[in-house]
Amino acid sequence: xxxxxxxxxxxxxxxxxxxxxxxxxxxxxxxxxxxxxxxxxxxxxxxxxxxxxxxxxxxxxxxxxxxxxxxxxxxxxxxxxxxxxxxxxxxxxxxxxxxxxxxxxxxxxxxxxxxxxxxxxxxxxxxxxxxxxxxxxxxxxxxxxxxxxxxxxxxxxxxxxxxxxxxxxxxxxxxxxxxxxxxxxxxxxxxxxxxxxxxxxxxxxxxxxxxxxx
Numbered sequence: 001x002x003x004x005x006x007x008x009x010x011x012x013x014x015x016x017x018x019x020x021x022x023x024x025x026x027x028x029x030x031x032x033x034x035x036x037x038x039x040x041x042x043x044x045x046x047x048x049x050x051x052x053x054x055x056x057x058x059x060x061x062x063x064x065x066x067x068x069x070x071x072x073x074x075x076x077x078x079x080x081x082x083x084x085x086x087x088x089x090x091x092x093x094x095x096x097x098x099x100x101x102x103x104x105x106x107x108x109x110x111x112x113x114x115x116x117x118x119x120x121x122x123x124x125x126x127x128x129x130x131x132x133x134x135x136x137x138x139x140x141x142x143x144x145x146x147x148x149x150x151x152x153x154x155x156x157x158x159x160x161x162x163x164x165x166x167x168x169x170x171x172x173x174x175x176x177x178x179x180x181x182x183x184x185x186x187x188x189x190x191x192x193x194x195x196x197x198x199x200x201x202x203x204x205x206x207x208x209x210x211x212x213x214x
Contacts, residue, residue, distance in 0.1 A: 034159060035147040037116075037128040042146070044159070049186050050111040051210045053203070054163065055098065056151050057114045058124040058178035059134045061090040090196065091123075094179045095139040097200035101207065102143045109186070109211050112143035115160070117151050120178050124148065151175040166190040185210050 036042050102112050116131050118124040124131065128148060135141040149157035152174050156164075163182045164173040181194040183206055192206055208214075 034149075034157065037132045037145045037147055039128075039147070042144075047111055047113075048188075049109070051105075051109055051186060051207060052111050052113060052182075052184040052188075053098075053101070053200070053207065054113045054159070054182045054184065055094070055115070056117040056149075056160075056175060056178060056180055057091075057094070057135075057145075058117065058120065059091055059126060059131060060088055060123040061094075061120070061178040090179055094200060095135060095141060098143065099139050099141050101200050101204065102141075105207060105211060105213075106142070108213065110207060114141070114143060114145045115151070115157065116145065116148040117175075117178065118148060119150055119152055119175075123178060151180075163190060163193075183207065183210070 034042050034044065098112055098114070102110065114135070116124045116128070126134070128145075131148070132145050135145055149160065151157065151160040160175070164175065166182075177196040179196040181192075181196075181198065181200070181203065182190055183192040183194070183203065184190050191210065192203070194203060
């Protein structure tokens with residue numbers, strides 16, 4: 001897990017996100033504007049006052065690159081076109097626990113923003129409709145799912161350029177794998193960054209702290 005706490009107001013882009021979350025829609029910039037999985041424009045200022053857990057998701061995600069392979073559990077293996085088996089271990093555990101967190105804290109001020117991304121092992125190959133159907137049918141996901149984006153490179157979504165500049169990881173700013181997580185407070189300050197292998201439920205204590213739940 002990679003997590004940092006503290007006052008981030010000195011970072012110029014931290015100021016920027018705070019303004020964006022508090023700005024009226026007509027005043028928002030491209031960092032605050034994105035699209036949901038249905039192609040609707042979404043202004044991120046609607047999440048002003050919410051604790052945000054922002055995650056790049058994938059439907060066919062197994063181990064992070066470079067992690068010892070071992071022997072994946074049989075029930076985590078699924079068929080893929082071409083008869084290639086895929087270990088969905090990270091997909092299953094993350095979607096399950098994200099849904100648990102959302103159900104538990106959505107009425108207390110938590111919002112989870114899921115951004116599908118196909119940059120890691122081609123593990124999010126479907127279109128938006130297929131991605132939403134998978135998440136909502138298999139895991140009963142109720143949190144917002146956005147348009148598929150790049151999180152690295154020159155075409156990275158503006159929100160991910162901001163997140164990475166606010167919280168670099170151990171190995172630099174780049175996102176390393178699916179299910180990297182960023183936690184932001186009610187004013188849009190990025191409080192923590194977590195590794196792909198950090199389970200959502202292990203972040204619960206940090207979420208509760210921001211929600212002021214004892």
